[in-house]
Amino acid sequence: MSNDTSSPKVNYLNNDYSIKSWLLTVDHKRIAILYLIAISFFFLVGGLMAVLFRFELATPQGDLVSAETYNKLFTMHGMVMVFFFLIPSVPAVLGNFLLPLMIGAKDVAFPRLNLASWYIYMLGGTLTIFAAISGGIDTGWTFYTPYSSTYANTAVVTAGIAVFITGFSSILTGLNFLVTIHKLRAPGLTWSRLPLFVWAHYATSIIMLLGTPVLAITVALLAVERGLGFGIFDPNLGGDPVLFQHLFWFYSHPAVYIMILPSMGVISEIVAAFCRKRVFGYTFVAASSLAIAVIGFFVWGHHLFLSSQSVFAGMVFSFLSYIVAVPSAIKVFNWTATMFRGSISWETPMLYVLGFIGLFSIGGLTGLFLANLAVDVHLHDTYFVVAHFHYVMVGGVIMGYMGGLHYYWPKITGRMYNEFWAKISFLLIFVGFNLTFLPQFVLGQLGMPRRYYFYDAEWQTLNVLSSAGASVLGIGYLLPVIYFLYSLKNGKIASQNPWGAKGLEWEVADTPPDPHNFHEIPVVTEEAYAYAKEAH
Amino acid sequence: MSEAVPLKIYYRIFSALMVLTAITVGIAFVDLGYLNTFVAVSIAVLKATLVLLFFMHVKYSNRLIWVFASAGFIWFIIMVAFTMSDYVGRTWVEAPIPLP
Numbered sequence: 001m002s003n004d005t006s007s008p009k010v011n012y013l014n015n016d017y018s019i020k021s022w023l024l025t026v027d028h029k030r031i032a033i034l035y036l037i038a039i040s041f042f043f044l045v046g047g048l049m050a051v052l053f054r055f056e057l058a059t060p061q062g063d064l065v066s067a068e069t070y071n072k073l074f075t076m077h078g079m080v081m082v083f084f085f086l087i088p089s090v091p092a093v094l095g096n097f098l099l100p101l102m103i104g105a106k107d108v109a110f111p112r113l114n115l116a117s118w119y120i121y122m123l124g125g126t127l128t129i130f131a132a133i134s135g136g137i138d139t140g141w142t143f144y145t146p147y148s149s150t151y152a153n154t155a156v157v158t159a160g161i162a163v164f165i166t167g168f169s170s171i172l173t174g175l176n177f178l179v180t181i182h183k184l185r186a187p188g189l190t191w192s193r194l195p196l197f198v199w200a201h202y203a204t205s206i207i208m209l210l211g212t213p214v215l216a217i218t219v220a221l222l223a224v225e226r227g228l229g230f231g232i233f234d235p236n237l238g239g240d241p242v243l244f245q246h247l248f249w250f251y252s253h254p255a256v257y258i259m260i261l262p263s264m265g266v267i268s269e270i271v272a273a274f275c276r277k278r279v280f281g282y283t284f285v286a287a288s289s290l291a292i293a294v295i296g297f298f299v300w301g302h303h304l305f306l307s308s309q310s311v312f313a314g315m316v317f318s319f320l321s322y323i324v325a326v327p328s329a330i331k332v333f334n335w336t337a338t339m340f341r342g343s344i345s346w347e348t349p350m351l352y353v354l355g356f357i358g359l360f361s362i363g364g365l366t367g368l369f370l371a372n373l374a375v376d377v378h379l380h381d382t383y384f385v386v387a388h389f390h391y392v393m394v395g396g397v398i399m400g401y402m403g404g405l406h407y408y409w410p411k412i413t414g415r416m417y418n419e420f421w422a423k424i425s426f427l428l429i430f431v432g433f434n435l436t437f438l439p440q441f442v443l444g445q446l447g448m449p450r451r452y453y454f455y456d457a458e459w460q461t462l463n464v465l466s467s468a469g470a471s472v473l474g475i476g477y478l479l480p481v482i483y484f485l486y487s488l489k490n491g492k493i494a495s496q497n498p499w500g501a502k503g504l505e506w507e508v509a510d511t512p513p514d515p516h517n518f519h520e521i522p523v524v525t526e527e528a529y530a531y532a533k534e535a536h
Numbered sequence: 537m538s539e540a541v542p543l544k545i546y547y548r549i550f551s552a553l554m555v556l557t558a559i560t561v562g563i564a565f566v567d568l569g570y571l572n573t574f575v576a577v578s579i580a581v582l583k584a585t586l587v588l589l590f591f592m593h594v595k596y597s598n599r600l601i602w603v604f605a606s607a608g609f610i611w612f613i614i615m616v617a618f619t620m621s622d623y624v625g626r627t628w629v630e631a632p633i634p635l636p
């Protein structure tokens with residue numbers, strides 16, 4: 001099977017080269033590539049904004065950009081990164097590409113709806129770019145009222161509509177995945193045999209389906225109040241600004257799990273393949289994904305400890321926020337136990353696993369500091385919070401996404417990337433990331449508030465360190481663009497299963513896969529990650 | 537899904553929805569004190585349930601559909617209940633030191 005690399009064969013990439021065949025494709029693999037291109041673009045846009053305001057923050061005074069521009073930069077950075085990169089990154093690119101392959105299906109359940117999701121995403125993205133150009137938006141990505149509804153004179157309604165529209169892309173993707181996993185599994189692929197990547201996407205889809213509509217309604221209410229003067233959040237009109245925070249975080253805390261769960265799924269796949277072992281405690285890792293999806297909906301009030309929320313609600317939300325750390329910890333412990341006595345190989349995807357475990361642990365544990373009612377009084381809205389969620393989102397989500405891109409690159413493109421440069425890039429990302437965000441923990445503890453334009457001169461050293469780290473991080477992200485693109489033409493041709501990994505996507509599907517994924521419907525006869533049998 | 541639902545059912549549900557809408561409007565002119573919101577929301581929930589069961593065919597669907605349809609409802613309850621834990625609970629615990 002794997003030695004026919006020389007003979008050219010039909011695959012999903014070479015079966016039709018026309019632009020139309022890409023823009024009107026209903027092939028989940030091609031849609032994944034469309035997302036990959038779009039998401040990389042938005043990542044670049046969001047990243048450039050971060051570079052700009054990090055340069056601004058290299059000095060305590062305002063010198064590079066005006067205060068208004070600074071506010072718009074960090075707002076747009078957050079909005080673009082959250083809604084157009086972090087949320088769709090793993091599910092829309094890797095999830096779209098891999099789910100049908102992993103479960104032995106020809107495609108997702110609703111291929112046209114899948115393409116529609118991409119167009120909806122592009123419409124929302126275009127509108128966001130339009131909002132950025134036509135006045136920008138300066139409310140912070142959280143759009144807190146009453147500033148967003150009453151006082152801000154930037155393109156709040158346009159940005160709100162953009163978020164509203166993009167939400168539907170997410171909802172439809174979640175719906176598509178749920179039906180696909182329920183209905184299209186290959187014969188023999190029982191729930192207890194599903195790869196953990198599929199479990200993670202199942203849990204993610206539930207959050208997408210149940211949470212995203214609330215965000216859509218919330219920004220719609222905001223637009224209705226701002227545009228038509230209906231009293232919803234404005235106390236003068238009989239509304240309540242804190243209600244906005246409740247509704248917003250009812251979605252936006254679970255949204256963190258929309259980001260991190262698929263990445264955790266990627267980590268489970270890689271850790272098994274590169275330790276040549278079944279993931280330790282498979283059932284617990286699968287169940288913890290569902291536990292995170294459910295409990296994640298009960299903790300949103302930890303964002304409102306200082307927003308006049310009742311002490312009773314504060315105590316309940318604080319307690320539940322501690323509880324939600326348990327299933328995440330279960331995963332980290334089980335991955336570590338998988339590595340124990342595994343025969344580990346140190347290719348780039350495995351490095352990203354180690355990066356994920358280390359950085360996500362720091363991100364998760366500092367989250368517990370913030371879930372503490374008393375400690376949060378000191379740390380709320382400081383750089384400590386900024387550092388915390390960047391450790392979760394960059395240290396967690398991007399590590400998983402990058403690890404997955406490297407791991408599946410041969411399957412997606414049929415070519416190997418350059419291992420040397422990939423390792424250099426990982427090193428730059430890891431060092432640059434820590435240099436950027438470790439100082440921010442200290443800054444926050446010292447009391448530097450987030451989103452401020454000026455800061456006290458005594459904090460400059462730590463801020464310069466952070467800005468320097470951001471530059472290293474930027475170079476670390478540019479390298480993969482170069483060596484991935486280079487590999488498309490010049491990379492070594494990948495064999496069918498270059499990592500010797502288990503799973504239908506590696507063992508049965510061609511590299512790159514056939515337009516219809518499988519030549520005949522595969523039949524599954526063993527559990528996931530049955531590596532042990534080979535070792536003995 | 538397999539057998540078509542007779543049109544008669546749709547008309548009946550439609551008229552029930554219209555009657556309930558009329559009641560909502562009518563009752564808005566009567567002051568029921570603290571029951572105002574309660575009655576309005578109850579009628580709205582009833583209407584939503586009718587739409588779900590008949591127009592959206594949940595009544596004629598399998599158990600899996602029921603699970604997902606109820607999940608949507610339960611999640612809505614979670615949102616309302618925990619939000620109310622803030623609004624209702626604001627007077628429950630007093631500041632240990634009287635605020636200035």
Ligand SMILES: [Cu+2]
Binds near residue numbers: 300303
């Ligand atoms: Cu949160």
